[in-house]
Amino acid sequence: MDPKFIQSIVEDVVKNYMKIRETVNNKIPIAISNRHVHLCKQDLNMLFGEGYTLTKMKDLSQPGQFAAQETVTLAGSKGRVKTGVRILGPERSKTQVEISRTDGFELDIMPPVRDSGDLAGSPGIVIVGPKGAITLKEGVICAWRHIHMNPEDALHFGVTDKQYVKIKVPGDRELIFDRVLVRVSNQYSLEMHVDIDEANAGFIKNNDLVDLII
């Protein structure tokens, strides 16, 4: 066979392979976070009774994290409430409430967009459980959109922990999310998290694939 012919076939195959690889490899599955609460041990005791333990309803995609069977009520000002707000486990060192901006308008509370755990100066709220209520001085945030990945993923994408990247969401309502926070840990599995408002703006469903653009 003509070596040039063979070479051209090999080149075509490699080109197609690279194209497929590039397409597949930029993809990240996306997950939608609804409003939820993380509780510290003390607040869990106040809301559900001394020595209470959360009951797992289902595992979340991030290893060790779970949705609990237990829910609470959030009480904003002007008598506005949200009932049935899911608790995520396990317990954390500090109580944190994550809501969407839509929730914020409904509760009459306007939290800033923050990375998880960065609560300084954020507004408080009243959380009501079956055995009592707590008045949080601060801790209500809108979650900064972010991508969880392990160090191998980070190497693959060529990004590092705390880097900001762009993410493209395809469809009729194609969106590019700028300032998406990358979080790298060997405790994480690859997944982008957005809140309900961000999902509804882009007609995003759980497990849709989005493109990383650095």
Added chain:
Amino acid sequence: MDPKFIQSIVEDVVKNYMKIRETVNNKIPIAISNRHVHLCKQDLNMLFGEGYTLTKMKDLSQPGQFAAQETVTLAGSKGRVKTGVRILGPERSKTQVEISRTDGFELDIMPPVRDSGDLAGSPGIVIVGPKGAITLKEGVICAWRHIHMNPEDALHFGVTDKQYVKIKVPGDRELIFDRVLVRVSNQYSLEMHVDIDEANAGFIKNNDLVDLII
């Protein structure tokens, strides 16, 4: 005075002016559309009584358009309703209901993203007024995000009617909306329209300025 010194000052002034001009000139004010209903004459009569005329509550930014004092109730399936849904006037040739995806989840109805007036194959809904109800066969949409502009604006931006452009929204939740529809008419004044989900995703407020990127 040294002519070179004068020249350098003039050059500086011109440079700064061009920079300011460039910055100002890419900007478009944005407005948030909440859920609303446009009614045809026949449906208005069915809902409010024969010969009824809408009462203007306030003018909208687009010339001739107004928010009416009158509201209706939207009834989805499973007993889900939205009360107090604003009617926009004047009457149109066809009844059209515009809701957000969040509203869609709450009403258990999933309309497509469509340009205004493009209703073929969209889902229907029940609309309830003080004198009766109508069962719409089709006409519920999520509005395709769009920019109204007059021919002079179009010339300025270098775009034409029905072109799609990108829009950049600055801030902590910086977003680039792709596939934004340009609508040109001498009946329009310059304004981009997004729905509540798109606004909340980007922490957008009415009259915020966004950047056109072609």
